[in-house]
Amino acid sequence: MRRDNGEKLLKGVGASPxxxxxxxxxxxxxxxxxxxxxxxxxxxxxxxxxxxxQALEATRRALTDARDxxxxxxxxxxxxxxxxxxxxxxxxxxERSRRLIREQGINAEWAxxxxxxxxxxAFAQVKDAYLRGRLADVEYVCDHILRNLxxxxxxxxxxxxxxxxxxxxxxxxxxxxxxxxxxxMGFVTDMGGPTSHTAIMAQAKAxxxxxxxxxxxxxxxxxxFLIVDGSAGEVVINPEEETLHRYRERQExxxxxxxxxxxxxxxxxxxxxxxxxxxxxxIELAEEVETVLTYGAEGVGxxxxxxxxxxxxxxxxxxxxxxxxxxxxxxxxxxxxxxxTLDIGGDKFASAVELxxxxxxxxxxxxxxxxxxxxxxFKTQLRAILRASAHGRVRVMFPLVSGVGELxxxxxxxxxxxxxxxxxxxxxxxxxxxxxxxxxxxxxxVADLLAPHVDFFSIGTNDLIQYSLAIDRVNEHVAHLYQPxxxxxxxxxxxxxxxxxxxxxxxxxxxxxxxxxxxxPLLLGLGLDRLSMNxxxxxxxxxxxxxxxxxxxxxLARQALTYPTAAEVAAFMSRELATRYPELFEPQxxxxxxxxxxx
Ligand code: PEP
Ligand code: MG
Numbered sequence: 001m002r003r004d005n006g007e008k009l010l011k012g013v014g015a016s017p018x019x020x021x022x023x024x025x026x027x028x029x030x031x032x033x034x035x036x037x038x039x040x041x042x043x044x045x046x047x048x049x050x051x052x053x054q055a056l057e058a059t060r061r062a063l064t065d066a067r068d069x070x071x072x073x074x075x076x077x078x079x080x081x082x083x084x085x086x087x088x089x090x091x092x093x094x095e096r097s098r099r100l101i102r103e104q105g106i107n108a109e110w111a112x113x114x115x116x117x118x119x120x121x122a123f124a125q126v127k128d129a130y131l132r133g134r135l136a137d138v139e140y141v142c143d144h145i146l147r148n149l150x151x152x153x154x155x156x157x158x159x160x161x162x163x164x165x166x167x168x169x170x171x172x173x174x175x176x177x178x179x180x181x182x183x184x185m186g187f188v189t190d191m192g193g194p195t196s197h198t199a200i201m202a203q204a205k206a207x208x209x210x211x212x213x214x215x216x217x218x219x220x221x222x223x224x225f226l227i228v229d230g231s232a233g234e235v236v237i238n239p240e241e242e243t244l245h246r247y248r249e250r251q252e253x254x255x256x257x258x259x260x261x262x263x264x265x266x267x268x269x270x271x272x273x274x275x276x277x278x279x280x281x282x283i284e285l286a287e288e289v290e291t292v293l294t295y296g297a298e299g300v301g302x303x304x305x306x307x308x309x310x311x312x313x314x315x316x317x318x319x320x321x322x323x324x325x326x327x328x329x330x331x332x333x334x335x336x337x338x339x340x341t342l343d344i345g346g347d348k349f350a351s352a353v354e355l356x357x358x359x360x361x362x363x364x365x366x367x368x369x370x371x372x373x374x375x376x377x378f379k380t381q382l383r384a385i386l387r388a389s390a391h392g393r394v395r396v397m398f399p400l401v402s403g404v405g406e407l408x409x410x411x412x413x414x415x416x417x418x419x420x421x422x423x424x425x426x427x428x429x430x431x432x433x434x435x436x437x438x439x440x441x442x443x444x445x446v447a448d449l450l451a452p453h454v455d456f457f458s459i460g461t462n463d464l465i466q467y468s469l470a471i472d473r474v475n476e477h478v479a480h481l482y483q484p485x486x487x488x489x490x491x492x493x494x495x496x497x498x499x500x501x502x503x504x505x506x507x508x509x510x511x512x513x514x515x516x517x518x519x520x521p522l523l524l525g526l527g528l529d530r531l532s533m534n535x536x537x538x539x540x541x542x543x544x545x546x547x548x549x550x551x552x553x554x555x556l557a558r559q560a561l562t563y564p565t566a567a568e569v570a571a572f573m574s575r576e577l578a579t580r581y582p583e584l585f586e587p588q589x590x591x592x593x594x595x596x597x598x599x
Contacts, residue, residue: 006238007236007237007238007239007240007243008219008236008237008238009234009235009236009237010213010216010219010234010235010236010237011213011233011234012188012210012211012212012213012214012216012233012234012235013192013193013199013210013211013212013233014209014210014229014230014231014232014233014234015187015192015193015198015199015202015203015209015210015211015212015230015233016187016199016202016203016206016207016208016209016230017208017230017231017254017258017536018206018207018208018230018231018251018254018255018258019208019227019228019229019230019231019247019250019251019254020165020185020186020207020208020226020227020228020230020251021185021225021226021227021228021244021247021248021251022163022164022165022185022186022225022226023162023163023164023165023223023224023225023226024164024165024166024167024220024221024222024223024224024225024226025160025164025165025166025167025222026167026168026217026220026221026222027166027167027168027169027171027175027217028147028152029143029169029217029218034109034110034113034146035107035109035110036106036107036110037106037107037110038105038106039101039105039106039107040105044105045101045102045105048101048107048108049098049101049102049108051108051149052097052098052101052108052111052112052145052149053098054148055108055145055146055148055149056088056094056145056148058148059088059141059144059145059148060085060088062144063081063084063085063088063144064085066081067081067082067085080137080172081172083137084137084140084141084144084172087137087138087141088141088145092115092118092119092122093112093115093116093119093138093141093142096115096118096119097111097112097114097115098111100114100115108149109146109149109150112142112145112146112149113142116138116139116142119138120138120139137172140170140172160179160180160183160184161183162183163183163184163185164183164184164185165184165185165186165187165188165226165228166179166184166186166187166188167188167189167216167217167220167226168187168188168189168190168217169189169190169191169217170189170190170191170192170198171187171189171192171198176198176201181205181207184207185207185208185228186207186208186209186210186226186228186230187202187207187208187209187210187211187228188209188210188211188213188216188220188226188228188235189209189210189211189212189213189216189217190212190213190214190215190216190217190218191211191212192211192212193211193212198211199211202230203288203291203536208228208229208230208231209228209230210228210229210230210233210234210235213235216235219237220237224237224238225237225238225239226238227239227243227244227247229247229250231254261539261540261543262294262295262296262539264539264542264543265294265295265296265538265539265542266296267296267542267546268542269541269542269545269546270545270546271524271545271546271548271549271550272546272547272548272549273549273550273551274550275524275550277524277528277529277530277531277545278298278299278301278506278508278529278530278531279296279297279298279530279531279532279533279538279541279542279545280297280298280299280300280301280302280336280338280508280510280530280531280532280533281295281297281299281300281301281532281533281534281535281538282300282301282302282303282304282510282532282533282534282535283300283302283303283304283328283535284303284304284306284307285307286324286327286328286331288535289328289331289332290331291535292535292538293332293335294535295535295536295538295539296538296539296542297335297535297538298335299332299335299336299337299338299393300328300332300335300336300337300338300532301338301458301508301510301530301531301532301533302338302340302397302458302510302532303325303328303337303338303339303340304340304343305321305339305340305341305342305343305381306342306343306344308320308321308324309342309344309353310344315353315377315380316380317380318380318383318384318387319384321380321381321384321385322383322384322387322388324384325337325339325384325385325387325388325394326387326388326391326392328388328392329388329389329391329392329393329394330391330392332392332393333392334392334393335393336392336393336394336395337392337393337394337395338395338396338397338435338458338510338532339385339388339394339395339396339397340397340398340399340437341368341371341378341381341382341385341396341397341398341399341410342367342370342371342377342378342381343366343367343399343400344366344367344370345361345364345365345366345367345369345370346361346362346364346366346367353374353377362466362472362473366400367398367399367400368398368399368400368401368406368410369400369406371410371413372406372409372410372413375413378413379413379416379417382396382413382414382417383417383420383421385432386414386417386418386421386426386428386429386432387421387426387427387428389428389429389432390427390428390429394429394432395432395433395434395435395455395456396414396432396433396434396435397434397435397436397437397456397458398410398434398435398436398437399436399437399439399460400437400439400440400460400463401436401437401438401440401443401450402440402442402443403442403443403446403449403450404446404449404450404453407436407450407453407454408453411434411453414434433455433456434454434455435454435455435456435457435458435508436450436454436457436458437457437458437459437460437463437510438450438457438458438459438460438464438496439459439460439461439462439463439464439467439511440463440464440467441464441467441468441492444464444468444492444495444496447495447496447499447500448499448502448503450499451499451500451502451503451505452503454505455505456500456505456506456507456508457496457499457500457505457506457507457508458507458508458509458510458530458532459493459496459507459508459509459510459511459528460510460511461484461489461493461509461511461512461513461514462511462512463511464489464492464511465482465483465484465486465489465511465513466482468488468489468492469481469482469483469486469488469489483566484512484513484516484519485519485566485569485570485573486566487561487563487564487565487566487569490522490526490560490561490569491561493509493523493526493528494526494527494557494561497526497527497528498527501527506529506530507527507528507529507530508528508529508530508531508532509523509528509530509531509532510531510532510533512533514528514531514532514533515531515533515534515537515538515541516537517537517540517541517543517544517584517585517589518573518577518585518589518590518591519573520541520544520545520548521544521548521553521556521576521577522553522556522557522560522573524545524548524550524553524557525550525552525553525554525555525556525557525558525560526557527554543584544581544584547581547584548580548581552580556576559572560572560573570591571591573590573591574590574591577590578590
């Protein structure tokens with residue numbers, strides 16, 4: 001705990017860009033120490049049970065109101081609140097607490113804490129990652145009940161009347177629906193990563209946010225003055241005058257930059273000599289569509305559909321998937337959406353599917369392999385995608401295809417689904433484009449054999465780098481060897497582009513590499529037709545494309561391919577970018593000393 005009132009800088013994960021400066025509103029956490037009370041007599045015990053029931057009822061009402069108040073852009077979150085309501089009614093919590101009050105003659109807070117403790121211990125034993133992950137939800141619901149027991153049901157969010165920076169241990173969609181976001185300048189939380197609810201919601205509403213700060217909700221006191229730098233992932237508590245001045249300047253510069261860049265975000269990505277590059281966005285939720293359009297995306301180049309399978313305990317129904325895909329297609333209003341079929345396995349676990357433990361999950365039953373084994377799951381998804389194709393420009397894309405046999409098998413399932421839908425006279429686009437992700441080295445080697453069977457390729461560099469350089473993408477110990485500029489990676493990209501173009505199909509890239517402005521001129525020179533990236537990267541990437549010449553970069557790409565190491569390619573790129581476009585790249589944006597192409 002901080003004792004003085006001095007300036008303190010904390011680093012977390014920048015979850016939504018921009019700078020906010022203002023007073024903190026700290027959402028209450030569960031009190032560190034709960035009071036124990038022994039109850040004398042049956043009457044006192046029954047009064048305590050009634051008090052608990054009232055708190056449960058007040059919590060239920062608050063959650064139901066929050067669910068009903070969800071705006072259309074947040075509807076997909078209602079299942080989280082449903083899960084909270086289920087926990088509230090679970091006998092492990094409510095019934096067990098009542099029993100403990102009656103059996104041990106103890107106060108409701110103490111009984112509830114005991115019941116939650118038991119549930120936590122039981123959960124910790126569970127093998128299922130989804131259920132273990134629900135522990136945070138149990139704690140959230142318990143905190144809510146405790147607040148009601150203490151007569152503090154309102155956590156300060158409902159009646160906001162001044163601009164604040166919300167500081168919380170964690171924020172659930174139920175919390176955010178209670179607040180009038182026009183009073184919220186920023187969010188900072190202990191928990192969460194770049195794809196947490198807080199991050200997605202903050203991005204959608206363009207509110208600066210820093211998450212994953214671990215202990216900030218304990219460090220900040222109500223009324224402390226804060227600076228939230230969502231671009232750098234930094235929070236300053238009670239800044240000195242000089243720091244404040246520095247950040248105010250940055251805030252103005254950022255606001256100006258954001259306005260300027262956004263104003264040009266809708267211009268096409270066309271080079272000075274007239275080459276046009278398609279710029280699309282990667283999304284994980286339907287709610288992101290409006291944001292990606294604001295940032296100038298010309299479509300969705302990768303819709304990761306794992307969310308439905310990871311976030312809820314049951315498999316999504318065809319209808320649920322269909323409604324979601326249809327809504328994305330319609331919201332895009334004529335621009336294409338590339339729906340990737342389920343890529344579960346590896347480091348992503350489905351909650352409703354029992355996967356056998358694997359020693360090497362990244363090399364195991366993942367993505368298309370999983371779908372070809374669990375045909376019913378695959379077919380349900382394909383039916384939903386095909387039906388959604390009647391409502392907009394939908395493409396389907398298979399992940400992790402390793403060769404022609406696998407692709408033909410996947411296409412046969414798609415054909416079967418098409419026939420079934422046609423027999424049922426269901427509407428779908430007969431011209432639905434079918435593509436594959438190129439993310440396994442074997443697919444690169446046979447790209448020329450794959451190309452005649454598909455309408456497009458999309459290079460998934462996150463996995464292609466992992467599999468070709470044998471670098472586990474989630475292992476921090478080998479992260480320094482993850483080199484996008486490795487000559488092997490660049491040669492593979494060139495090979496895929498050549499194979500695609502020889503067969504007359506477009507070649508896209510949708511891994512993280514595609515959104516790195518430093519790499520964009522090179523990717524253009526290598527002949528890629530479309531890039532798909534995090535929406536926030538789009539305006540700058542478009543800016544870079546508009547500043548370079550396709551002709552020049554075709555030549556420079558050929559030269560880049562002659563260097564034997566990633567470090568030499570990086571040094572070459574740094575030199576070329578710094579001398580040709582000093583107004584676009586600051587030296588610190590480029591590859592530093594080691595120059596191996598990592599960010
Ligand atoms: C990739 O592998 O590059 C990719 C875009 O897919 P994901 O990151 O979802 O595996
Ligand atoms: Mg991948």
